[in-house]
Amino acid sequence: MDYRNPAECLDLLKRLNPVNVDETQKSLSDMVSGLLDGTAPSNQHLEVLEAARETITLVQAELAKRYASRSLPPDSIENATLKRVVALWRNLAESYAEITRRDATSGTLDDQRALLAQRRVHYKGLALLEYFRAHRAVPIGMWAELQESFSMAEAQGVADIRVADTLNQIWRAQSATEAFITFLLVDLSNPFGRGEREFNWICRWSQRFAPYCTLLGAKDADPAVKPTSYGIDLAADHGLRPIGVLNATSKTLRRFDGSRLAGQIQAVLGQLKQGVTPASLGLGSDCAAEASAKLLLSLYRPWGLASVGRRFPRRGGRGHVELTGDWLAIGFHVQGKLFEQPGGAPVTRSLRSDITLLTFGERADGRNLDDVELQRRREADKLGFVCGRWEIRDQSVGGFRLSQLQSPERLEHHQLVGLRPADGGHFLLGQISWLMFHDDGMLEAGINMLNGIPRVVAVRQVGMQATVRGAYQQAFSLPETPALKRPRSLVLPAGWFQPHRVIEIHDGEVKQVRLTTLLQRGANYDQVAYEAVTSST
Template sequence: MDYRNAAECLNLLHRLHASNVDETHAALSTVVFGMLDALPPPNQHLEVLEAARPMIARVQAEMSRRYTAQPLPPDSLENEILLRVVTLWRNLARSYARIVRHDARDGTLDDQRALLFQRRMHYAGQGVVEYFRAHRAVPAGQWAEAHECFAAAEEADLAQIRVADSLNEVWKAQSTLEAYVAVLLVDLANPFGRTERELAWICRWAQRFAPYCALGTPESQKPTLYGVDLGADHGLRPLGLLPASPRLRRFDGSTLAGQIRAVLAQFKQGLKPASLGLGEDCTVEAGNRLLLSLYRPWGLASAGRRFPRRGSRGQVELTGDWLAIGFHVDGKVFTQPRTYGVASSLNSDMNLLTFGERAPQADDPARREALRQHEAEQLGFVCEQWEILDQSVGGFRLQQRPRAERLEHHQLVGVRPQDGDRFLLGHVSWLMYRADGLLEAGVHVLPGVPSLVAARPVSLHSGRSPFHQAFLLPATPALKTGPSLVLPSRWYHPSAVIEIHVEGKSSQVRLEQLVLRGANFDQVSFEALPPSVA
């Protein structure tokens, strides 16, 4: 078959079925590249591209699902799939750009120029977003291509003209400006800190909310507002960090802030996310939580860092295993409290038989550390070493060439700096692979030095149910935080009662507010119940 012939390509598109994703993707990629290389008449080229759009969207989505569940290492087998997906996005963007240039002499598609610019911008933006989906650093030149697509439409005075777009789920239409803003919104949403499901919602919502944003000149604006340099090779930055340039544009999301407030108010009135254009697969709770996290970056301005980062060197010990965290926090393996009964005694006996009688704590710190490391090796609780790139009071930016343990977003971790005496609790706030194969991670440290406690929900049968490992974080007056519990995932329910066992004593607490919900933990505030109430 001649993939350079428009008529034959159209016949092929009518025969293709997306049941075999790999074959269909290969055929579509060949059609797009063949047309790009052949330079057919602009109207025929456009007809082929428009006919292929729906199937390309479906097949690209199926291909990307193979690598979006976890951050994608550059040396993995799935990396080849990412490159194939991105290549198709970029070839589509170049195809529409080629049609504009090819048609400049004849002007047969003058009435379609706004559509050509919008399509080009959409596909160039998808190339950037695909790296967000894979949690990979955006390669050099990719942002510059996206900026150039918008700049070309702006120069032609066609950036704000809406054209029909059946792939836009909410509006069924989009302008080049809106396609560009949608990419900028995804960039502002901390994409490397989102799960696969959250990022899918964010990409959809960016299309939904893009019409409420604007780009303008940055005259006399606050340095904390966001801006983008159309001549640079990166996304949005606070204006105060960008040098003056005639290609500098100010991002204005003030109208969008009002829209987000309106949606949050409608949630309170009982409206469902689907009725608000947020998707059938989104719950009120999840939608409310995600929109709240997007309110400031999308609608207001850069918040600035609460705790400034400083360059730092050294290493930290880190583990994401729940039992290993407890071991390193408490210095011993979690066991059922003795008041629990026979099981506790049996557990203790098994522990003694397996690991021997526990040696008394050594006074010498070096000796104590050696004992901890030795027992951790016996138990399989050895921590991995991560290199510090920079740090602040609030956490660390780390890097490592990944080994055995795989982390996930918002997972609880135990972390101890090289010069620290105690393990602290933290959670993974973002993950991103660099092109050289190193994995970067942001770890937010939970305030306070944790202690290990035994916990179980109180119910009619709680006297027979086992305790679980949990953590108690003390109040931190300097940060205006009260005491909190870190419990296993989904334990939090408003006013739920939890039995806590610490140092041979049991007490009950009532859960108050959910402070933080992670992938495998709930951090909650609580109030102690007097014995009479308990």
């Protein structure tokens, strides 16, 4: 097969079977590379690329599913799959750029310059998206390549010309500017904190909402613009940043304006509230109304308004934390003993009570704090509850940015974790906000803390008949935090929350409570507010 021959390539496209994903992707990659290295006429080269677009998109999406569900370590077997997918996207972008260069003198494709520019930006951006999808740090230079592609479209005067694009599910057309903004919106969506489903929705919605955003040049600069507004320097190697931290005199500075998008998101949220289906609003037939509204609401500020200053400013951190994501292990480290069914053997003093006594200056059986800690570690080792050691990169009152070179524990987004800083006296609860691997194997994690010192409690659901009782399960109780306007809450196993559900708590005494509000839902837990059940209700 001569992959440099456009006629043979067109014949190959008719014979490919997308069901054989690996074989088909290899053939497509060889074809794109062969044409890129060959000397085919520009118009014939373009014809083959356009004919192959739909098949390439389908096959690439299937391959990407192999690494989209969890953060991809660089030593994973699917790391080679990521490289294959990225290589094809990048070669496609370079192919459209090469056609533009070859045709510069003949002018045969002058009427296709806008299409060539849009395709180049589109495929450069798709290569970058794969690193978001795999929760991998974007390699140095990839943002610069994307921005160079957009700058070329601007220089040619074709950046704002819409061209047909049947792969754009909503508009069926797109300009180079809209393609560029699509990837800026994905970058603003906290992509390293999204699971596979949410990330796919965000990529689709970014295309849907990109036309409502604008990039303003230096000549359009508004002196009254807030420093928290977003901007981008096309000569830099990163995405949008608060404009206050960028060089205001740079000729390659562009200001991002999403004010029209803010109004559009409000309108969509209003229609969802009225019962209009997500599919009819261009969000997708696979989108549930409640989940769509929740995700759109989280995107409203970064997409439509401006960056948000941190509620709790971060500061550089030193030291380390112990961290575990195992539910029973969290309970063990919080209370100093393994969770047991209430009403069994007499309750013995736990390691946690020993530590608490020592903290307040009393001695426990003649032991010092180091002895108690040593005992805790020995017990944890016996039970398989050893915590991972994570280095603190920076921290705030609200959370931590941590790193670990080798993670023995598989973690997922929005999972409940227990952690204790080296200088802390208590294990606390947190939620994984985002995860990202570096090429050297370093894993970074953002942790949002759940306020308050937790206590382990036993909970069980109350059946329809008062005599029906199941086994107790481990849960956590968190105190009220008036300063943050956070009510007392329970952290229950995932799926327990139903409005007005009554459950039984054993916390030294047995009582029934009614669940009132879902405060936060994670991958493996529900954090809920509750109220006591009185005899009069």
